[in-house]
Amino acid sequence: MMGRATRRLAPxxxxxxxxxxxxxxxxxxxxxxVVKIFExxxxxxxxxxxxxxxxxxPGGKWMIPPDAKESMDRSKIGLKGPxxxxxxxxxxxMNLLLRKTFDxxxxxxxxxxxxxxxxxxxxxxxxTIRENxxxxxxxxxxxxxxxxxxxxxxxxxxxxxxxxxxAFEYARNNQRSSVTAVHKAxxxxxxxxxxxxxxxxxxxxxxxIKFTEMYLDTVCLxxxxxxxxxxxxxxxxxxGDILSDLCAGLIGGLGVTxxxxxxxxxxxxxxxxxxxxxxxxxxxLANPTALLLSAVMMLRHMGLHEYASRxxxxxxxxxxxxxxxxxxxxxNSKCSEFTSEICHRVQDLA
Amino acid sequence: LKLxxxxxxxxxxxxxxxxxxPGGKWMIPPDAKESMDRSKIGLKGPxxxxxxxxxxxMNLLLRKTFDxxxxxxxxxxxxxxxxxxxxxxxxTIRENxxxxxxxxxxxxxxxxxxxxxxxxxxxxxxxxxxAFEYARNNQRSSVTAVHKAxxxxxxxxxxxxxxxxxxxxxxxIKFTEMYLDTVCLxxxxxxxxxxxxxxxxxxGDILSDLCAGLIGGLGVTxxxxxxxxxxxxxxxxxxxxxxxxxxxLANPTALLLSAVMMLRHMGLHEYASRxxxxxxxxxxxxxxxxxxxxxNSKCSEFTSEICHRVQDLA
Numbered sequence: 089m090m091g092r093a094t095r096r097l098a099p100x101x102x103x104x105x106x107x108x109x110x111x112x113x114x115x116x117x118x119x120x121x122v123v124k125i126f127e128x129x130x131x132x133x134x135x136x137x138x139x140x141x142x143x144x145x146p147g148g149k150w151m152i153p154p155d156a157k158e159s160m161d162r163s164k165i166g167l168k169g170p171x172x173x174x175x176x177x178x179x180x181x182m183n184l185l186l187r188k189t190f191d192x193x194x195x196x197x198x199x200x201x202x203x204x205x206x207x208x209x210x211x212x213x214x215x216t217i218r219e220n221x222x223x224x225x226x227x228x229x230x231x232x233x234x235x236x237x238x239x240x241x242x243x244x245x246x247x248x249x250x251x252x253x254x255a256f257e258y259a260r261n262n263q264r265s266s267v268t269a270v271h272k273a274x275x276x277x278x279x280x281x282x283x284x285x286x287x288x289x290x291x292x293x294x295x296x297i298k299f300t301e302m303y304l305d306t307v308c309l310x311x312x313x314x315x316x317x318x319x320x321x322x323x324x325x326x327x328g329d330i331l332s333d334l335c336a337g338l339i340g341g342l343g344v345t346x347x348x349x350x351x352x353x354x355x356x357x358x359x360x361x362x363x364x365x366x367x368x369x370x371x372x373l374a375n376p377t378a379l380l381l382s383a384v385m386m387l388r389h390m391g392l393h394e395y396a397s398r399x400x401x402x403x404x405x406x407x408x409x410x411x412x413x414x415x416x417x418x419x420n421s422k423c424s425e426f427t428s429e430i431c432h433r434v435q436d437l438a
Numbered sequence: 439l440k441l442x443x444x445x446x447x448x449x450x451x452x453x454x455x456x457x458x459x460p461g462g463k464w465m466i467p468p469d470a471k472e473s474m475d476r477s478k479i480g481l482k483g484p485x486x487x488x489x490x491x492x493x494x495x496m497n498l499l500l501r502k503t504f505d506x507x508x509x510x511x512x513x514x515x516x517x518x519x520x521x522x523x524x525x526x527x528x529x530t531i532r533e534n535x536x537x538x539x540x541x542x543x544x545x546x547x548x549x550x551x552x553x554x555x556x557x558x559x560x561x562x563x564x565x566x567x568x569a570f571e572y573a574r575n576n577q578r579s580s581v582t583a584v585h586k587a588x589x590x591x592x593x594x595x596x597x598x599x600x601x602x603x604x605x606x607x608x609x610x611i612k613f614t615e616m617y618l619d620t621v622c623l624x625x626x627x628x629x630x631x632x633x634x635x636x637x638x639x640x641x642g643d644i645l646s647d648l649c650a651g652l653i654g655g656l657g658v659t660x661x662x663x664x665x666x667x668x669x670x671x672x673x674x675x676x677x678x679x680x681x682x683x684x685x686x687l688a689n690p691t692a693l694l695l696s697a698v699m700m701l702r703h704m705g706l707h708e709y710a711s712r713x714x715x716x717x718x719x720x721x722x723x724x725x726x727x728x729x730x731x732x733x734n735s736k737c738s739e740f741t742s743e744i745c746h747r748v749q750d751l752a
Binding site: 207208210224225229230234236237238239241242243244246272278279280282299303305306309310311312326327330331332333334336337340 | 450549594620623625
């Protein structure tokens with residue numbers, strides 16, 4: 089189970105509400121696919137659909153719609169499809185707004201090789217845990233003099249401690265054996281040094297978990313030669329941005345990678361991290377795997393492990409058997425056909 | 439050295455262990471500096487990292503002494519040395535003087551630290567110009583600027599703008615731009631889509647090691663550092679391997695390929711090709727390989743094998 093167990097374990101079949109944000113482009117159809125699969129699994133989830141397109145609140149400040157915030161604050165759990173990037177829309181990125189609204193401080197991506205979906209690697213099984221509120225993405229930049237720009241990276245004790253604690257809790261709750269802090273403290277002695285110190289301090293309270301440290305460049309060098317040496321990786325913002333995408337690439341890309349964002353007040357939003365794919369939107373061609381695996385991650389977070397395993401098995405078996413695959417997975421089935429296949433398997437596995 | 443003895447190269451051996459100059463400032467020994475300023479070309483093996491030695495890293499000192507602004511690593515898959523990838527053929531060109539490695543950090547208040555990344559117009563233009571010149575001189579078809587200007591709008595934005603400006607003067611080279619995270623995502627799925635990549639310091643640090651990993655690691659990866667006044671220092675980027683030092687077990691491939699890079703830089707292409715072919719053929723045939731390459735030959739045996747092949751190829 090991910091994160092701190094602030095939720096009472098619900099005895100099935102007590103329904104739990106999840107805020108569903110279908111998103112844009114292929115978002116609605118892959119969300120529908122997930123809902124259908126959950127129905128087949130008879131998962132005790134009641135979906136509350138909300139839209140998060142930014143609106144201007146009183147005072148002219150951009151915010152997510154009040155009903156979306158209200159739903160999330162109440163349900164605490166969200167499942168989100170891809171949102172289109174606003175260009176010249178006047179408002180900031182919705183992902184950024186969500187992150188700030190719910191203080192989504194940890195981005196978690198479990199990367200596991202999918203049997204049947206061929207990549208140069210077969211045994212990847214690691215988790216990247218990225219600090220998602222500060223670091224290099226503070227957005228503080230200045231022109232010093234003409235032709236000289238500075239960009240400020242902020243590392244704080246609190247954020248570093250918080251992400252380290254999350255990483256070790258996650259490792260313990262998910263039976264992972266080690267946590268590796270990824271850093272460049274040899275070069276950025278103060279900032280990454282602070283991050284590293286906090287990780288070391290937190291590690292002291294988790295003697296059951298092995299703690300190691302590795303330079304980011306060494307991680308990358310080793311990752312592409314032998315990813316099996318890695319387990320849970322925790323790191324500041326930019327490094328997490330890079331590594332989480334690198335690792336997604338190892339298992340086949342954003343179309344099959346789940347992702348979860350953990351917030352400060354028990355809020356957790358799970359999401360697919362691919363784009364909206366406007367070119368295939370509405371054509372029943374999309375691959376719902378990433379959103380589905382994110383939903384599986386969500387079920388585990390909620391303690392609904394049996395449903396999670398069944399749905400994940402149905403999904404992986406479908407991909408492994410290669411009979412019904414969407415185009416991006418190498419087949420020529422429709423999204424609905426792929427979804428139905430998983431639904432049948434889920435029912436058979438009951 | 440043995441391998442390049444027929445090449446028109448005269449070696450001048452120098453030590454670069456830091457010494458304290460007048461005024462107490464650390465510097466490289468004057469005779470090393472004099473030699474490099476005169477020859478303009480250097481070939482360097484691994485240097486041990488000074489811990490509690492009082493002086494800064496020698497690599498840093500060399501970089502500052504000769505204004506080594508570009509770190510260049512061609513990464514080519516080596517037939518016979520198996521990795522998950524077979525057709526890697528790209529070059530990372532890393533700006534090596536500024537960016538995230540400016541070393542400027544402050545404690546703002548207790549528990550809050552800031553680290554400053556500096557991007558300048560001059561350094562960005564200079565590295566972009568080097569990348570396009572390199573592409574042109576080495577018959578590469580495209581240059582990709584790697585950045586995060588969506589997040590670091592001003593700093594990476596400046597870097598990107600300079601790349602775009604320089605690209606205007608190289609219409610024969612295709613210019614593209616890609617976010618660093620997208621590059622990594624794509625690199626591990628299909629590295630063949632990449633050609634020459636140019637980027638600021640930190641991104642270059644990461645990507646150059648990532649790409650070295652794709653072809654088998656630091657033991658087989660060449661590297662070159664280009665300086666401001668025509669100075670160029672080529673070097674192996676692996677460590678000093680103290681546990682096997684002096685035991686005739688080392689693999690000279692990385693240093694040899696760096697020397698081959700050096701020969702190309704000097705226009706001695708025929709020698710470069712011959713030596714590289716001899717090296718790659720030796721690895722491909724798998725009969726005489728050092729331990730790290732999967733064999734159990736000595737360094738001297740591996741070297742002799744390449745020597746014979748070089749002579750046969752003459």
